[in-house]
Amino acid sequence: MRVTVERAQLVKSLAHVHRVVERRNTIPILSNVLIRAEGGELKLKATDLDIEISESVPAMVEEPGATTVPAHMIHDIVRKLPDGAQVELATRPDGATLDIRSGRSKFALQILPESDFPDLTAGTFSHSFTLPAADLKRLVDRTWFAISTEETRYYLNGIFFHTVEVGGDLRFRAVATDGHRLAQAEVVAPHGSEGMPGVIVPRKTVGEIQKLVEDPGAVVRVELSDSKIRLTFAPAAERDDASAGIVLTSKLIDGTFPDYGRVIPQGNDKELKVDCRDFATAVDRVSTISSERGRAVKLTVGDGRLILSVTNPDSGSASEELAVEYDDDTLDIGFNSRYLLDIASQLETETAVFRLADSGSPTLIHDLGQTNALYVLMPMRV
Structure with a gap:
């Protein structure tokens, strides 16, 4: 095999395929990327037996052929070559070495035969x-x-x-x-x-x-x-x-x-509307006090206001009040603060809608006026 390919295209494709290769492998062939030169292109393929990624890049093929080479090693080599460089890949007649040349740089890597490389794509798709x-x-x-x-x-x-x-x-x-x-x-x-x-x-x-x-x-x-x-x-x-x-x-x-x-609540009739950004920053602030293990934050909602509070016997307490839209009975409910922040980061509108039932039932959260995405969060005891 002898093929010449542009460095920028090769490093981009190697970056795509080499990620699935585990750094430590008990099966040597799974540490390698398959490279095949034919028909004016270089095809790259890598797998961990659960995932396989392949991609082709344009190339000048002088001698078609295929082999496998250590994935992370060749990616690091090509990544460190200068921009705009041309990279030549050629196997030696002994079938055990791949030569990589670019400008004044030369590398020789040990290779394994293409026949050892597993194929994950066998089978039909319905x-x-x-x-x-x-x-x-x-x-x-x-x-x-x-x-x-x-x-x-x-x-x-x-x-x-x-x-x-x-x-x-x-x-x-x-x-x-x-x-x-x-x-x-x-x-x-x-x-x-x-x-x-x-x-x-x-x-x-x-x-x-x-x-x-x-x-x-x-x-x-x-x-x-x-x-x-x-x-x-x-x-x-x-x-x-x-x-x-x-x-x-x-x-x-x-x-x-x-x-x-079955876990998506249908009868939650208490509706809380709150500014999503203000809510997220308030949760982030008060949760600074929370224990690393529990991360619990208490929400007390009623009379058009929401009070977020955290009490940690080992470090102290914190609270913050927000103005909200809520006209139902006062309710206390606790949540994992990290889970609240994860959900808040996914909301796209300025207003988050919480649909509540009681302190022991799951809460439904979604964007105002949108139902294409929704989130359910189980409460915590606080």
């Missing part, structure tokens, strides 16, 4: 559709923080994507929960998503999706099977060709997501 990258990013950004990190309930370690009919319209919905809070966001369901199976996309894959949506004007082709999802990120300039771009393939979580509709 459902396929496209949606704007901005919609996918919105769904992920507004729900990812509620993904559980508790490995025993592995079926909560991801975002549940599915379609649901709302008022006669089909919606594409994302839900995440850790048992203490729930986040739900939805967009108009894309054509072709009808009848798709509900799938749980793992936390690590969700993180890669957030990083790979670099162009909000791009389009994403989604392909699904019972066990895998494949996302193809096509640049905005190639919106009509969703086969171009970065391809992310991932295993899905094999489990049943709980019936989350």
Whole structure:
């Protein structure tokens, strides 16, 4: 194999694919990135056996071929080369070394054969559709923080994507929960998503999706099977060709997501409206006193005002008062301050709406006048 590629394009693609490679691997081939030169392009692929990312860059191919090379090492090398440089990659006849040349710089890296590299993309996909990258990013950004990190309930370690009919319209919905809070966001369901199976996309894959949506004007082709999802990120300039771009393939979580509709309160009749920014900064201030373990903040609402208070026997107490819209009975309720701040950071309008029932029941939170995203938060004893 002998190929020449522009440094800027190579380092950008390596940055995309090398992230899935774990720094410490007991299987040597999983530390490597597969590079294949053919047909005027260089294709890069990396995997950890759960996620696979591939991308192609234009290249001048003198001798086609393929090999694998340490992913983090080649990324660091190319990243440190000067801007505008041309990078030549060539395998030696012994099949054990890859030479990297650029200007006066020369590197020789040990390689492993292409035949050892695993392929995650085997299998067929039963459902396929496209949606704007901005919609996918919105769904992920507004729900990812509620993904559980508790490995025993592995079926909560991801975002549940599915379609649901709302008022006669089909919606594409994302839900995440850790048992203490729930986040739900939805967009108009894309054509072709009808009848798709509900799938749980793992936390690590969700993180890669957030990083790979670099162009909000791009389009994403989604392909699904019972066990895998494949996302193809096509640049905005190639919106009509969703086969171009970065391809992310991932295993899905094999489990049943709980019936989350049962925990979304329907009868909460006490409505509290508060300025979202003022609320978030007040919670942040008073929670400075809270214990690292509990992080509890007490909300006392009544007579058009909200009092946030924290009492910590080890350090002291704090309180702050806000003017709010509320005309119901006085209510005391406690929440984890970090959870409140996480939700407040996702709200888009100036006014946050809290729908309350009593001090022991879950609270529903959403933007004023919007129901495309909602959040449920379980109370704490304070």
